Amino acid sequence: MKYFTRNYTYNKYDYDMSMSREELEHLLAEKKRRDLSYSRILSSMCTYPHEVAVYAHKLFIESNLGDSGLFQGTKEMEDEVIRTIGGLLGDENAYGYITTGGTESNIQAIRAVRNRKRKEGLRVSDMNIIVPETAHFSFDKIADILGIEVRKAGLDQQLRVNPDSVQEFMDDGTICLVGIAGTTEFGQVDPIRELAEIAKEKNVFLHVDAAFGGFVIPFLPDRARYEFDFSLEGVSSISIDPHKMGMSTIPAGCLLFREESYLEELAVPTPYLTTKEQYSLTGTRSGASAAATFAVLKYLGSEGMKSIVDECMRLTRFLVDGAREMGIEPVIEPVMNVVTLQLGDADRIASALRAKGWEVSTTRSPKSLRLVIMPHVTEDMLRRFMEDLSEVVN
Numbered sequence: 001m002k003y004f005t006r007n008y009t010y011n012k013y014d015y016d017m018s019m020s021r022e023e024l025e026h027l028l029a030e031k032k033r034r035d036l037s038y039s040r041i042l043s044s045m046c047t048y049p050h051e052v053a054v055y056a057h058k059l060f061i062e063s064n065l066g067d068s069g070l071f072q073g074t075k076e077m078e079d080e081v082i083r084t085i086g087g088l089l090g091d092e093n094a095y096g097y098i099t100t101g102g103t104e105s106n107i108q109a110i111r112a113v114r115n116r117k118r119k120e121g122l123r124v125s126d127m128n129i130i131v132p133e134t135a136h137f138s139f140d141k142i143a144d145i146l147g148i149e150v151r152k153a154g155l156d157q158q159l160r161v162n163p164d165s166v167q168e169f170m171d172d173g174t175i176c177l178v179g180i181a182g183t184t185e186f187g188q189v190d191p192i193r194e195l196a197e198i199a200k201e202k203n204v205f206l207h208v209d210a211a212f213g214g215f216v217i218p219f220l221p222d223r224a225r226y227e228f229d230f231s232l233e234g235v236s237s238i239s240i241d242p243h244k245m246g247m248s249t250i251p252a253g254c255l256l257f258r259e260e261s262y263l264e265e266l267a268v269p270t271p272y273l274t275t276k277e278q279y280s281l282t283g284t285r286s287g288a289s290a291a292a293t294f295a296v297l298k299y300l301g302s303e304g305m306k307s308i309v310d311e312c313m314r315l316t317r318f319l320v321d322g323a324r325e326m327g328i329e330p331v332i333e334p335v336m337n338v339v340t341l342q343l344g345d346a347d348r349i350a351s352a353l354r355a356k357g358w359e360v361s362t363t364r365s366p367k368s369l370r371l372v373i374m375p376h377v378t379e380d381m382l383r384r385f386m387e388d389l390s391e392v393v394n
């Protein structure tokens, strides 16, 4: 049982001493106490996974989708998740896989287009993509990893990307446009229909980053106002994250393409595995979080997901109303469960709130206090938060 004996010195750390199970549990409990509890977190786009997600995750803990022939039950669940999420996003015949999250999905979507365009003879150094100024920082990683230029288009008054600005940035090297359905900082939805029309007219790939909003918008009462998915002809691919509003376990993202040929652009041969090729970015891949995603979707169904979104939106309005009573206005009227409050000295207020035990964040431009009303947030939590907010602003 003891892998590391007292005589075994691996390096200067503690591996030279083994621990009893009891000591280990004690140590783990101590580390767990140092983690924050979500009951004080208003800055994260993650939350407690649903109880059925945890159950499924544990049941499939050893499953590796990187060698899916060995784990056929898990692979069947992944395939069903892809069909279900595809259906939720307007195309149940979409092609894709469960990624590690929004970053991998975004990287892989752009990599697929880059590979296609490279085959068609365009030099990578001549390629560019156009993203909104509000794009998640995963697009900065994309510029670095894929070696293509990332151009940032301007916004309108409501912090949505301005289609005219997108068009101004386009040239012969533009291989992809990106629209965001649920911006990280403001929860805003870009005019995806207009981007889809530009993409169609100019024959350019359009990727929609719905990492956050993908599990929110379809359940909003006014969802028809926010067209963003495959029901728009020009939309080529979508990122959507089960480990955010999908209440699955981490890591669970999802990348979908309308056309199978783009998924194939990502394939590399895998000679010694049970499958012939692999299109994921990582090799070994969590089957547990795929099972967790499958479990949540099956168990909650769209009614269950809708009631979670309904409650998050009720609390979002509760917070905005409370802030207005204090004379504080939101930067935009919330579209989804992200509230940004206009406060001249947002950084000072965020620090004062942190001193009172609240984890909050601030936006870059315009500067504001940012609060994400995830499923772990309760009315009681918001009441206590608002009491503290009113103390620190006065």
Ligand SMILES: Cc1ncc(COP(=O)(O)O)c(C=O)c1O
Pocket: 045, 100, 101, 102, 103, 104, 106, 136, 138, 180, 182, 183, 184, 209, 210, 211, 212, 241, 253
């Ligand atoms: C819109 C958007 N895209 C992508 C990401 C990156 O997702 P992940 O952190 O799961 O890689 C985020 C994360 O917050 C996001 O909000």
